[in-house]
Amino acid sequence: MIRVLVALALFTLAACDDANSGLIHADPPVKPPAVQFHRLTPDLLVGPRPSPEQVLELSALGIQKVISVDALPPESSVWGDSLQLRHLPLDYRDIPRTFQLQLARELSADPVKTYIHCHHGQHRGPAAALTALLNLGTIDQVEASAWLDRCGVAYRGLRNAVQNAEPANPEDIQSATPLLEVAETKSLSRLMAEIDQVWDRLKRVPSPEAPNARTQAEDASELVDLLRLSSGTAGPVDPGYHQQIRKAIDLAITLESQILDGQDAAEARSKLRASCRACHRAYRD
Numbered sequence: 001m002i003r004v005l006v007a008l009a010l011f012t013l014a015a016c017d018d019a020n021s022g023l024i025h026a027d028p029p030v031k032p033p034a035v036q037f038h039r040l041t042p043d044l045l046v047g048p049r050p051s052p053e054q055v056l057e058l059s060a061l062g063i064q065k066v067i068s069v070d071a072l073p074p075e076s077s078v079w080g081d082s083l084q085l086r087h088l089p090l091d092y093r094d095i096p097r098t099f100q101l102q103l104a105r106e107l108s109a110d111p112v113k114t115y116i117h118c119h120h121g122q123h124r125g126p127a128a129a130l131t132a133l134l135n136l137g138t139i140d141q142v143e144a145s146a147w148l149d150r151c152g153v154a155y156r157g158l159r160n161a162v163q164n165a166e167p168a169n170p171e172d173i174q175s176a177t178p179l180l181e182v183a184e185t186k187s188l189s190r191l192m193a194e195i196d197q198v199w200d201r202l203k204r205v206p207s208p209e210a211p212n213a214r215t216q217a218e219d220a221s222e223l224v225d226l227l228r229l230s231s232g233t234a235g236p237v238d239p240g241y242h243q244q245i246r247k248a249i250d251l252a253i254t255l256e257s258q259i260l261d262g263q264d265a266a267e268a269r270s271k272l273r274a275s276c277r278a279c280h281r282a283y284r285d
């Protein structure tokens with residue numbers, strides 16, 4: 001539910017006046033929010049994780065392949081059997097060259113109309129798609145940097161990955177490892193160990209000169225991802241547990257948006273700390 005609300009807020013907030021971007025509207029009476037996507041090439045669209053209604057609209061555009069670069073794979077239950085689904089989870093810090101080559105291979109080996117999505121459709125999806133197009137030599141740096149701004153890619157590591165991407169040797173692209181339909185899942189204890197590392201950098205408001213002061217936005221976004229992944233991973237079977245994890249995701253989303261807003265988010269940090277403790281007390285310790 002929270003994800004839907006966030007998506008709704010983003011759809012309403014996002015403004016787009018670019019001729020290459022599309023808005024899809026559904027008929028009344030129940031009008032889902034328009035999917036806001038960017039058409040980077042005639043066959044490559046990037047945008048947010050769509051709702052089931054929006055999936056229908058996107059399918060109607062002739063999309064045949066969906067690649068999620070979000071922590072979670074594309075939802076096969078809503079996309080149906082006729083589409084090819086791929087999953088390449090990315091974080092907010094970098095797009096490693098091996099991943100760029102894998103994406104480039106996916107786009108060139110089987111050129112069908114493709115939709116690449118992350119969660120919000122603003123940062124990882126566009127950046128990943130642009131690196132793949134640069135590796136393929138389909139677009140140049142001038143076009144890529146215009147798209148970075150148009151899509152609103154804000155994270156420094158993702159912008160750097162695009163700015164440093166170059167046309168690759170075609171053999172390197174062809175020999176890249178094919179993408180999986182669903183990337184390997186991690187156990188809850190492994191995810192919690194990763195949450196712990198990220199949380200170490202987030203738990204206190206950093207002083208401006210501390211090394212973690214510069215990565216607060218990336219860390220907060222990663223925390224949201226890791227908690228979302230945890231909620232989909234086998235854990236305690238108890239409705240209360242799911243409520244707690246949803247609450248933790250909600251708090252992490254608040255922390256993320258306050259940090260992106262330039263606030264110190266001290267209260268959100270302390271509420272999150274209480275939420276880690278409450279869940280551990282009830283379901284771990």
Ligand code: HEC
Pocket residue numbers: 188189190192193195196199235236241244245246248272273275276277279280283284
């Ligand atoms: C909704 C419940 C819940 C929330 C919220 C939660 N955890 Fe956990 N955590 C667990 C459970 C359950 C385990 C035990 C997992 C297992 O061992 O299978 C665990 C395990 C851990 C572990 C031990 C991992 C290991 O090495 O086995 C750490 C560290 C941890 N959590 C950190 C955190 C931090 C930091 C937060 C808050 C930012 C947090 N957790 C939020 C439920 C939660």
